[in-house]
Amino acid sequence: MNPRSRRNGTTPLFGPLDHVGIAVHDLDAAIALFTTSFGLRLVHVEDNPDQGVREAMLATADDATESAPDGNPDHARPGGTMVQLVAPLHEDSPVQKFLERRKPGLHHLAFTVEDLEDAATSLRASGVALLYDDKGRPGTGGSRVNFVHPREAGGVLVELVEPPATST
Numbered sequence: 529m530n531p532r533s534r535r536n537g538t539t540p541l542f543g544p545l546d547h548v549g550i551a552v553h554d555l556d557a558a559i560a561l562f563t564t565s566f567g568l569r570l571v572h573v574e575d576n577p578d579q580g581v582r583e584a585m586l587a588t589a590d591d592a593t594e595s596a597p598d599g600n601p602d603h604a605r606p607g608g609t610m611v612q613l614v615a616p617l618h619e620d621s622p623v624q625k626f627l628e629r630r631k632p633g634l635h636h637l638a639f640t641v642e643d644l645e646d647a648a649t650s651l652r653a654s655g656v657a658l659l660y661d662d663k664g665r666p667g668t669g670g671s672r673v674n675f676v677h678p679r680e681a682g683g684v685l686v687e688l689v690e691p692p693a694t695s696t
């Protein structure tokens with residue numbers, strides 16, 4: 529068990545909803561809708577070649593709690609649940625496949641976990657597999673992420689997010 533983990537029998541495995549992922553064709557148009565019309569604030573735009581996406585994170589709660597746990601200003605995390613707009617970076621992107629098979633719309637729900645590897649162990653014990661190995665993959669804003677396939681999660685792609693470690 530990771531020594532940073534504070535999880536015990538009384539805390540849920542999945543913490544607060546970190547973000548809701550929405551698949552889009554046109555990132556700039558979607559950013560304009562969510563900022564200009566819906567009033568969300570653009571936190572950052574980032575390419576994630578490993579995931580085959582260009583993504584934009586938008587804050588729903590513009591409170592004073594925004595801070596970067598590791599001191600990197602690019603990793604600032606607003607207090608509320610975010611919206612993540614994901615557009616394909618290339619033809620092999622899972623988001624490209626999603627847009628072709630389905631259409632733009634809700635793509636995934638991302639829950640915060642305290643420790644990605646502990647979460648993988650716990651899920652495995654419940655018979656739920658993750659897409660990647662227990663260490664996960666690089667996610668947005670310095671996080672590490674892993675996924676549960678929608679066929680194992682009631683038809684919804686579920687992402688696990690371990691935020692960047694707090695620097696002491």
Ligand code: V0V
Pocket residue numbers: 549576579581612614622623625626629630634635636638659666667668669671673675677678679683684685687
């Ligand atoms: C596929 N299906 C979905 C779905 N994607 N259902 C709900 N939500 C989704 N997002 C359904 C699809 O309609 C089919 O249902 C079935 O699953 C198999 O479809 P498929 O196209 O053959 O799917 P696969 O198995 O080839 O690919 C699905 C997976 C893929 C989940 C394995 O999308 C994947 O590897 N996703 C994880 C990585 C990812 O999505 N990255 C982008 C976000 P029927 O027709 O059989 O009923 S990156 C991100 O969020 C980051 C970086 C971050 O937050 O930091």
Ligand code: CO
Pocket residue numbers: 547549612636638687
């Ligand atoms: Co995501």
